[in-house]
Amino acid sequence: MKLSTTIKVAVVALITQQSIFSQEAKKEANSTTPNYTIENCVNHFELDKAVKTKVGYQYWFADKNFTLENTLKMSIVEPGKSTHAPHHHVEEEFFYILEGTAEFFLDGKRVIVGPNTSLYCPSNSEHGISNPGKTELRYLVIKKDLK
Structure with missing residues (x-):
């Protein structure tokens, strides 16, 4: 039973870590994206x-x-x-x-x-x-x- 709980905790930790990295990557991508306006899109x-x-x-x-x-x-x-x-x-x-x-x-x-x-x-x-x-x-x- 303890091994199963340990595996579940490890999986939750990995998913949480992956979610945090994904959010950080999105923030980084958004910070380099220009502000698109009608003036610079034409x-x-x-x-x-x-x-x-x-x-x-x-x-x-x-x-x-x-x-x-x-x-x-x-x-x-x-x-x-x-x-x-x-x-x-x-x-x-x-x-x-x-x-x-x-x-x-x-x-x-x-x-x-x-x-x-x-x-x-x-x-x-x-x-x-x-x-x-x-x-x-x-x-x-x-x-x-x-x-």
């Missing part, structure tokens, strides 16, 4: 706030410091250039072509697409995007951030 593209890159520029509509786990960025790539060589990472990723022509590379195959096309990159797939056109390529990058 983001209009402004070229002077874009970051210049070697091949064009990028503009973060929502980065990992603003959202809980998703990011949204617009990349602008000059004709004949690409943001980087084909690569892979754990996060899955979506591209949405706004303007221009994109050459999409996925696991050894290539396709050329135009505006209003979405491109999906599964986790750990080798992928890349470049601009084979004569005008700027503008596309959105949507990704879940693994913090």
